[in-house]
Amino acid sequence: MELVARAYDTGRPIWLRLQDGRVAEARTMPEERHAGALPWVAPGLVDIQVNGYGGQEFSSLDLTPERVAEIARQHDAWGVTAFCPTLTTQSFACLAHGLGAIARACESDREVQRLVWGIHLEGPYFCPEDGPRGAHPREHCRRPDWDEFLRLQEAAGGRIRILTMSPEFEEAPAFISRAAAAGVVVALGHMGATAEQIRAAVDAGARLSTHLGNGAHRMLPRHPNYLWDQLAEDRLLASLIVDGHHLPPEVVKVFVRAKTPERLVLVSDLSGLAGLPPGRYTSSGCEVEILDDGRLVLAGQQQLLAGASRPLGMGVINVMRYAGVDLATAIAMASARPACLLGRRCGGLRPGDPAELVLFDLRENPPEFSVRATIAGGRVVAGSLPAYQPL
Ligand SMILES: [Zn+2]
Structure with a gap:
């Protein structure tokens, strides 16, 4: 599974490849190719x-x-x-x-x-x-x-x-x-x-x-x-x-x-x-x-x-x-x-991190954490991923 979204920690677009319930590869992307409405991606x-x-x-x-x-x-x-x-x-x-x-x-x-x-x-x-x-x-x-x-x-x-x-x-x-x-x-x-x-x-x-x-x-x-x-x-x-x-x-x-x-x-x-x-x-x-x-x-x-x-x-x-x-x-x-x-490891965006992730938009008026997709256990468990354009 591959996806492009905006990383919650750097604010930059990031490409992720997920495999076997983990992040297999992660690459920061050039900003200009992804102007517009990328959702945020963060640990679940x-x-x-x-x-x-x-x-x-x-x-x-x-x-x-x-x-x-x-x-x-x-x-x-x-x-x-x-x-x-x-x-x-x-x-x-x-x-x-x-x-x-x-x-x-x-x-x-x-x-x-x-x-x-x-x-x-x-x-x-x-x-x-x-x-x-x-x-x-x-x-x-x-x-x-x-x-x-x-x-x-x-x-x-x-x-x-x-x-x-x-x-x-x-x-x-x-x-x-x-x-x-x-x-x-x-x-x-x-x-x-x-x-x-x-x-x-x-x-x-x-x-x-x-x-x-x-x-x-x-x-x-x-x-x-x-x-x-x-x-x-x-x-x-x-x-x-x-x-x-x-x-x-x-x-x-x-x-x-x-x-x-x-x-x-x-x-x-x-x-x-x-x-x-x-x-x-x-x-x-x-x-x-x-x-x-x-x-x-x-x-x-x-x-x-x-x-x-x-x-x-x-x-x-x-x-x-x-x-x-x-x-x-x-x-x-x-x-x-x-x-x-709890002594557990949550999801993350680096290779090896569990692929337990949420893709979301932040809305201001009224304030809302709007979930686009949730990924857990190696698959999309809610919503759907944004259309992915191969590099
Ligand atoms: Zn109480």
């Missing part, structure tokens, strides 16, 4: 936080391997070549069921196996306080329990790769050490923790702040507070939801400057309700509302967001607009950085 996006889609949460007793496969394949159309199904706080029975359904989908379907780079367990070890717990049901928020975690990991066939938890439990540092030693990326989120508790969690091996600036109290002391503490902690990467609703543009800009792009990961945090029309819904035992502007909120509490509804490409274009970073920097936040966190 990697989304480490996806709660479901189209009315189906992963954290659900209704989840089936078939539904997992449908949601997984949906990612092809978004230029996302790998993702982490994310289960939010629920009862043990519900989590074990959801994890088992995902494991069976991975075992029985090669496409799902290709797309699912691990499972993200967001909860249930969260502090039950209103505000930080967001839409995680209070009755299922609980203290960290290593034996329970092992049983969940077993249900998942060992696929839990990220665990988000609150660090303020007394037993959190010991729990985090064990999880980190077992190869799980421990992330901090939905917290009310002190600077000391955050430091102890990071000393124990926590590596990421989950959706920094969301899942937080509506009011905080000006300082100290856990936002400054996490921003100042250079050992923590941070994930951000830059969908245009979860963080104001100014906050995104400040977070990017303070944390530096090298420590940032973009996530969609797609809700299982994403893709449904405006209205009231019950999701994971919670009354949730989709507003006309696309925001997902707890019913009757418009300030409390309950999830997101835009695919990861939206974060790429928004972080460029809000923080003034270039395309290469924004793409790295949504591909190489999350891949690295």
Whole structure:
């Protein structure tokens, strides 16, 4: 397979030959031969936080391997070549069921196996306080329990790769050490923790702040507070939801400057309700509302967001607009950085790189990351390649 597109990192036209799922040859092309509408080409996006889609949460007793496969394949159309199904706080029975359904989908379907780079367990070890717990049901928020975690990991066939938890439990540092030693990326989120508790969690091996600036109290002391503490902690990467609703543009800009792009990961945090029309819904035992502007909120509490509804490409274009970073920097936040966190190699444009690629256009008004084609596993899995003119 051969293609010509504009390289996301150099801005120059590039010719690529792909073979056996890898980039076999890459050549930068003269600019003048390709004036006009070449799409961009970049590594396929990697989304480490996806709660479901189209009315189906992963954290659900209704989840089936078939539904997992449908949601997984949906990612092809978004230029996302790998993702982490994310289960939010629920009862043990519900989590074990959801994890088992995902494991069976991975075992029985090669496409799902290709797309699912691990499972993200967001909860249930969260502090039950209103505000930080967001839409995680209070009755299922609980203290960290290593034996329970092992049983969940077993249900998942060992696929839990990220665990988000609150660090303020007394037993959190010991729990985090064990999880980190077992190869799980421990992330901090939905917290009310002190600077000391955050430091102890990071000393124990926590590596990421989950959706920094969301899942937080509506009011905080000006300082100290856990936002400054996490921003100042250079050992923590941070994930951000830059969908245009979860963080104001100014906050995104400040977070990017303070944390530096090298420590940032973009996530969609797609809700299982994403893709449904405006209205009231019950999701994971919670009354949730989709507003006309696309925001997902707890019913009757418009300030409390309950999830997101835009695919990861939206974060790429928004972080460029809000923080003034270039395309290469924004793409790295949504591909190489999350891949690295998971110990994986994402797609790339050099010989030998995995041919996991997205071809896209960036539109300004309204801002849109418009996918023309997605290449994965050695073939076009969505859209079509632009007509190729032999050299
Ligand atoms: Zn969350």
